[in-house]
Amino acid sequence: MLDAGTLSYDQVYLQSLTAKSAGKLKLAQGGLGWKESSTAQVTTLASADFSSIAWFRAMRGYELRIYLKDGSVHKFDGLPAEALEELKDFVKEHYQVPFETKELSVKGWNWGKAEIDGNHLEFKVGDRMAFDLPLKEVTNAVVTIKDEIAIEFSQPENVDKKTDTLVEMRLYVPGNESDSAEEGDEGLDAAKSLCEKIKGFSEMNQVTGEVIVSLPELPCIVPRGRFQMDMTPSYLRLHGKSYDHKILYSSIVKLFLLPKADEMHVLFVLALDPPIRQGQTRYPFLVFQFNKDEEIEVALQNIDEETIKSKYEGKLQMQYDAPTFEVVSTLFRLLAGQKIIVPGSFRSQGNGNSIKCAFKANEGFLYPLERNILFLPKPVTLIPNGEISHVEFARMGSGSGNPRSFDLKFYLKSGQDVSFSNIAKEEYQFLEDFLKQKNIDFRSKDEDEGRRKKVTKEFSDSEDEAAVKRMRMNGDDESSPDEDYDDGGDESSVGEEYDEDFNSDEDSNEEEGSESEAASEADDTATEED
Structure with missing residues (x-):
């Protein structure tokens, strides 16, 4: 529509991969503007930046494509066929740049x-x-x-x-x-x-002014590799040897910070929705492993004290010099705005936060948390307590009269079940006490109640009877089962709950499964809490 030296068209789309709503396109001597109908967001382009203009047949009619001198391209779709001639005359009179009518290939060939x-x-x-x-x-x-x-x-x-x-x-x-x-x-x-x-x-290798902090060479065991992490106010970017990933903070569902049984390492787990992809494999969880005693020194950039006070309530520091796991978890907690889940009241036979077991062919550790059951390291398996229908203890009395291990099967309300095997018999009473505390229904696969009592008695008569009773008593007296990590505003120190978490005597001889098998199984077994 020509109106006093301007052209305007309704129901025009600013084309992108996610274009959803139309708007109004208006061309004037100084350039053009597009206003989205639903949000009233305005996009403007100055005519001095135009290098050329092209006209294409498109899915919503015809498309006007504006090429700028900086190499960028803007596409406006939904124009009527009759607009071509008036646009040609308008561009020739006011913009003095080449205007081409181009044909698209419609052969349908997939080679070119x-x-x-x-x-x-x-x-x-x-x-x-x-x-x-x-x-x-x-x-x-x-x-x-x-x-x-x-x-x-x-x-x-x-x-x-x-x-x-x-x-x-x-x-x-x-x-x-x-x-x-x-x-x-x-x-x-x-x-x-x-x-x-x-x-x-693309923007993958572009270092912009948005980066607040860069963390070099962070060790990751799921997926395996080392990543440089650049953190911005709204997303983080991982740079690896073969793959780069952009992860929005809004995609982070949960954060876990858990001590490993060897008392030397800490695992930092990110639960993601949607997951990242490497080839055909999806990873709904990222697992970073940090040496407990390793320290890092980093400085924030592209941010001032006023922004820290107004946006982050003054909790961010301009400089960090502390254990790596503490610095990384603190930055995630403040930038991503997510609470960090740490171990709660559960204690194992060795006074640790996890129990050694196997999931299919993979050995690892099961963490009974306050609201979740989590298996690490591979494949990462998350079971929210609220999704558990009941739990079954199996292989309680198989083999000899004094079994050395048992299996644990979680039946979910969705109809699925998840099994963990080779759990030491000494952990039975501690798991039973935990399930009772969380009001989770449990039963023995052996329906003979008398045999179940006999097996329970065998457990209690073992050489670890005194240790079992002592640990159970300590578990009952636990008064601070809070699983959310909060350092109380002191960003350079770790809360007391960390000192408890690393007090573990469990066996650290852990075998890691193959990465490809672990990754493929993670999608089938991982579930997330609403």
């Missing part, structure tokens, strides 16, 4: 050529573009196997989980870059070269 054009990746069939992707939406790009690139995309916030979104795309790029190859040189691997270009043009 992928090229970087500005901040977009274009896939061309012949000399026509089939589709393009905004590189600013790319969160990770990696060569998974020979000649294949996996490109992962960021997911929108505050969107219905039933909505379909583009998560990943794979491109097969065979051969070498012959253009750059000299005589006698085979040239660069084409897939690796394109992958590096995508990383360079």
Whole structure:
């Protein structure tokens, strides 16, 4: 619609991977503006920044594409066919930049050529573009196997989980870059070269002014590797050897800080929804392992004292010099705004916070917490107490008359069950007391009550009878089962509950399962508390 030197169109979409609502597009001599109908958010572009303009056939009608001098591209979809001629005349009169009418490839071929054009990746069939992707939406790009690139995309916030979104795309790029190859040189691997270009043009390798703190080389055991962590006010970015991940703080469901049974390490666990992906494997949990005595010194950047007082209630410090696990957990608690769950009142036969057991073929430790049952390290298995229907003790009397271990099976209200095996017989009474305290129904698989009493008696008559009674008495006297870590505002010291948590005499000889098997099983078994 032409109106006194301006053009305006209704029901026009500012195109992106998550475009949902239309708005009004208005062109004037100084540039153009688009106002979203639902939020009244305004986007403006100055005509002095235009380098060229193109007209395409699109899914909602026609698309006006604005190319800027900095290489970025803005697309407006939903324009009527009759707008073409008046737009041509308007651009020629007021913007003095090239205006092209381009045709898209509609052959339907899935082979062609992928090229970087500005901040977009274009896939061309012949000399026509089939589709393009905004590189600013790319969160990770990696060569998974020979000649294949996996490109992962960021997911929108505050969107219905039933909505379909583009998560990943794979491109097969065979051969070498012959253009750059000299005589006698085979040239660069084409897939690796394109992958590096995508990383360079996307925001993955861009260090922006948003980063508040960088933590180098954090050891991670799920998934295995070392990651540099950059933390911003709204998200964190993990940089690994092969994979990079952007994680919104709003995606962090729970945080756990738990002592390992060897009394030398601390496990820091992030529960994520949605999970991160590495190839075909999803990881709903990240598990970092820190040496209890290792310290780190970091300084905050791109933040001032006034922001710390107004946004973080003065709890952030400009400088940290403390044990690594304490610094990392404190930063997560304040920046992500999540409470940190630590061990509660449960104590094992060895006065630890966990019991040694096996989940399928993987040995690990079971942490009975105040509101959850958590198995670590791999595969991470979280069972909220509220989702447990009942618990069954199994293999109580199998084999010899004095069994050395038993199994524990959790039946969930969803109909699923999760089993843990090879639990030392000395832990039986402590688990029973814990289940009673949490009002969780439990039973023995052996329906003969007399045999159950006999097995219980065998446990109590063992050489550890005095220790069992003493631990049970200590558990009953526990008066501070609080599982939320709060250092009381002192960011440079650890609360007393940590000193208790590391007082563990359990066996530390732990075997770790294979990472690929653990990761695939994590999706099947992990559940999250609402």
